[in-house]
Amino acid sequence: MTRPLMTPVTLLTGFLGSGKTTLLQKLLTDPDMARAAVLINEFGEIGLDHQLLDRIDDNVVLMKSGCICCTVRGEVADALINLDEMRARGEIDFDRVVIETTGLADPYPVLQTLQAHPVLRSHFRSGGVLTTVDAVNAAAQMNHRAEAVRQIAAADRIVLTKTDLAGDVTDLRAALARVNPVARVVTSDMGASDILGDLDAVHSLIEPDACGTCGHHHDGDDHDHGHHHHHHDDTLGVVTFSLTVEHPLDWTDFGIWLTLLLHRYGDRIFRVKGILAIDGEDQPVAVHGVQHLVHAPVHMEHWPDGPRHSRLVFILEGIDPALIRRSFHAFMRLDDTTGAKAA
Template identity: 35%
Template sequence: MTDSRLPVTLLTGFLGAGKSTLLNKILSQTGKEKIAVIVNEFGEVGLDHDLIEATDEEVVLLSSGCLCCSMRDDLSKTLADLIERRTRGTLEFDRVVIETTGLADPAPIRQTLLRDYYLARATRMDGVVTMVDASNGKATLDAQFEAVSQAATADLLLISKTDIATPKATSALRRRLEKLNPTAEILNVAEAVEDPKRLWGLSALRRNADATQALNWLTRAPSEAAPSDPLVNLSGFAPTKLVRKFSPHDARIESASITLETPLEDSVFDHWLDTLVALKGPDLLRVKGIVFLKGLKTPFVFHGVQHIFDRPEPLNNWPDGDTTSRIVVIARDMTNPELQRSLDMLRATAAPKQKEVFPGWKDLEARSQS
């Protein structure tokens, strides 16, 4: 089954991290996908005037075929208008990038795409890309907890300005980011500019995702420099004692994970998720996983931010013989032992039926067979 929903990428990052510079370089490349960029104001993007082909009141058309749209109203209306103009054939683009300002929290934008009925059916979150300034990133992380949250919720972390930062400072920043976000890939900006496709397809919540993509979405993919089993860190990573050496802000972020080799009872999974959301909903930065439930032929991927969850998607091409559920939780102001105790609830053999807080999983088998 193909996924016709429009992929949306959220580009966020610290003040001065270089988001506009990255966008200019990506948008200037011809022969690539056509991208629609949504920003608060055109002036904040600093578009290269050599790229501009034509403008109207709300949209700047670029010579590469991409376009830039100023968010004159709220995000829902701006995005819906772009999609409607695309449907009518007056605008042509393949994906959307939303550039946030400064230290914006990605969670409200994700929730907008899920809560709006029209957007929830027409779009899907393709990934969150967070840029980090190698020169000033340490100071920003020390001073701004919002910046720490941005890094912890990313699917991809891009380190910029490595040309003006010392190799020692860049390496220290990379190690810090690895502790804050054990699941995100970390690249230098130059790598993304050279191959823009590395910015896309970051989420496994799409109908054509394969097993490798789903596993890499849960854990940092092994590299040539550090080859390893991609599941090796699924055992309660990012312990507090390692994080605290960086900053008190970092210590507010905790990560934990669990693997379960046999399929779960649906009541156990519902009870665990219901309890976690009820007790710690506002502090849940990411909850994601690959889950096998008894009675379903295929696993599914799920993802939530705070108390809002994406529609789960079945992994129809999962290899035979592997029935291991893998779940990752990244939270703020929640201790690692608390997270581990929460995940240990999944080891129970039975749980009382709860109000369904994870709508959509019951129709997974029907969709997996369609």
């Protein structure tokens, strides 16, 4: 029985009626999920009684596919610790965890728990956020329900459901990109391996062209030293904002700046993702922050296609992007009009 050093935890979220349960049913029967542990609210909700192989205890069952299902009684942290202890005793085996949230749940507290809990952070790591979006009703939900917007903003991958009933989803895809320009959008009729594939991979943190989806506003005169884009959707109350810097950054200065920024404004920063060119490093460093927390940086093996520039994408609520730009340029000692390193 092989126990991974750090087990990835994938969060499955989405608004009421968006197809989370249907997608979960599909994922649980896929061979790629054979060694997964799934945290759900109630066994009856997923309708998989005919696939049960054995009941390990009141809250944990083993399915014919090899997948483990666990109901959450109380805190998610307690459920994860219980699973990890059962694995350590050799009672069960799993190599990944999927947590299904309720349709009205804010995903950020669970993400914060994974990162901040003193026990969980030693055994589990974030495996990405999978958000289901109802292609028929998403536009109305995004306009009227803050939970739906936050679930989309948190996503590393967005799964469009009911596309067979929705017709053309071009406008919806554009609206999703305005809220979350760094999430890859797939459809629920794809295979499980395509939906889950490389979800938590480092190179999926930010695509080279993600900054271009944030808007088309350039700061200052035309130059090739640094620029930013932002898009503000007044209807949704969300700002997507990007920074691109062509000069290598000082890692210590950047780390202090990001930590202070999230400490001060974390409640209004849904997430920040980026790939950085660092002084003295040939390969890029990937960074990822969620509200007040910063995940451990990851040294990537190679640069993605495109220019080898530092790129940061922010998803904000109620913050003027100019505030972040000014603080970044001041802290990193960059010229505020050109982005070049100040003398």
